[in-house]
Amino acid sequence: MYKGFWVLLLGVLVGSMAMAQDNSGIAGKWYGTLKRYYGDKYRMVVQLEKDGAGGYKGRIELPDLADNETFELETVVYRKDTLLLRIDEVRFAYTGVWDPATQQFKGISTFGGDENPVDLGRKEITKAELYKRPQEPKPPYPYYTEEVRFNNIKDSVSLAGTFTRPAANGRYPVVVMISGSGPQNRDEEIAGHKLFLVLADYFARNGIASLRFDDRGVGKSTGDYYAATVNDFAHDVSTSMAYLKKRRDVDPLTVGLLGHSEGGIVAQIVAANNPGVAFVISMAGVGLTGRQLIDQQMAIKQSMAGKSDSFILADRQRMKPYWDLLASDSSMAVIKPKAEKIIRELYRSSDESVKKEMTEEDMVNNASLSPEAISILKYNPLTYLKQIKCPFMAINGTQDIQVDATTNLNAIERALTENGNLLVTIRKFDGLNHLFQRCKTCTANEYGELEQTIDPLVPEFIAHWILQLP
Structure with a gap:
């Protein structure tokens, strides 16, 4: 779910650099919050000190990153009530203006064409203050939870997760939760929302067990996420099912799959021609091919940005050779040099506004050629959906700008x-x-601003459907 480490670094540097209202008192710590694409928030601590030449130097700390990253500021200029910051190495710029009413610097960071507001003040910000998440359950839980581990021997991957079930002993139907794109922890945590934790809580309170686990290479799971494809993730899920069917508190005949977004693709792959899958729940899953999906996503994004139909059509034709190449049956050894050539041609024919935002090498380096992305582009749901005979639920939200509800649900229903x-x-949820x-x-950047993790009607609908299955 991340747009890239450097984007994070640049935006972060922006916020942290804000300074105080007068040039004699800006030394010390300043605290701010960086907001990113999905509404993710990261605390920033800016430490400033005099440099001995009448100016200031300093650094920023990012305590919410795994390694508690620290970066040195390159340029700090403070004149009157305006703070200017630059980090040339990562092409970052920031302008902040002192606001006496709030006793903060209110600023804008600019990087790669994206603007990010960042305010800095003297009040320390705790991690608990970043988000309000009223639906997130807190221990002690009125049900049984267990930290578990199971091994994908085929790929030499060890997966760690949480098994949850009602408190009373017994055999329960169980849902394996499969996360969406990007490295995800077991709660599928996005912008402070722990969707899978909230679902597991509701299921356990209503007679259903669940297993959620860290993606390979994430959290306590081993392996390399960035070298994996959707088929590799499917192997991990198959391993989880084999593990569950050996447990005495699981009904081996009612082990089903719940996949969110890309997780819906993985669920389709695992369930195809697999009598061991009792049911499938697709949440915001796809029915279109990966190649069709990328065109649709770009069109939705551009339309929301106010672009005309003629612009959207022209841009689709402009990008067509690139996406067609990535979705082709060619090997990566063939695709990579051809893709780079196309990207360079696209850059050279771009408007000057694009060239001001990035260099040609930046565009080449930012191109997504990961095994995961390529495997999605090549994916054809029909290949797998036509082989699924178990009960299948597909649900999408009507305001989903990443996976259009109508076209994808219609395609899923028709294929099945x-x-x-x-x-x-x-079912479409309005x-x-x-x-x-x-x-x-x-x-998408509203995800983190909303306090609601999931509309309560959704887990209720899912649980009722599972419990009424024969």
Whole structure:
């Protein structure tokens, strides 16, 4: 879910550099919060001190990053009530103006065309203050939880997760939760929202067990996430099912899958021609091919940005050779040099506004050629959906700007029913976004601003469906 480490670093540096209202008193610590694409928030601590030449030097700390990163400031200029900061190495700039009313610097950081507001003040910010998440359950829980580990021997990966079930002993139906794109922990934590934790809590309170686990290479799981494809993630899920069916508190005949976003793709792969899968729940999953999906996502994003239909069509044609190449059956050894050539041609034909934001090498380096991204672009749901015969539920929010509800749900339903699966439930939830939150602006950067993790109607609907299965 991250746009890139350097984007984070640059935005962070911006906020941290804000200074005080007078040039004689800006030394010391300043605290701010960086907001990113999905509404993720990171605390910033800016430490400033006199440099001995009448100016200032300093550093910023990012305590919420795993390694508590610290970066040295390159340029600090403070004149009157305006603070200017630069880090040439990472092409970062920041302008902040002192606001006497709030006793803060109110500033804007600019990097790669993105603007990010950052305010800095003297009051320390705790991690608990970053988000309000009223739906997040807190211990002690009225149900049983267990830290578990299981091994994908085929790929030499050890996966760590949490098994949750009702408190009373017994055999329960169980849901394996499969996270979306990008390295995710077991709670599928996005912008402070722990979607899978909230779902596991609701399921356990209503007679359903669940297993959620850290993606390979994330948290306590081993392996290399960035070298994996959706098929590799499917191997991990198959391993989890084999583990669950050996437990005495699980009904081995009712082990099902719940996949969110890309997790819906993984669920389709695992469930295809697999009688061991009791049911599938697709949350914001895809029915279109990966190649169709990228065109659709770009069009939605551009439309929300106010671009005309003619612009959207022209841009689609401009990018077509690149996406067609990535979605082709060619090997990566063939794709990479051809893709780089296309990107360089695209850059050279771009407007000057694009060239001001990044260099040609930046555009080449930022191109997504990860095994995960390529495997999604090549993915064709029909190949797998036509082989799924178990009960299948597909739900999407009507305000989802990442996976369009109508076209994807229609494609899923058609693929399943035309191939003889009569146990299909399709549902659109009005007013909900990609995370199934009741949204306002319904943009991706609103995810973190909303206090609601998931609309309560959704887990209720899912649980009722599971419990009524024969």
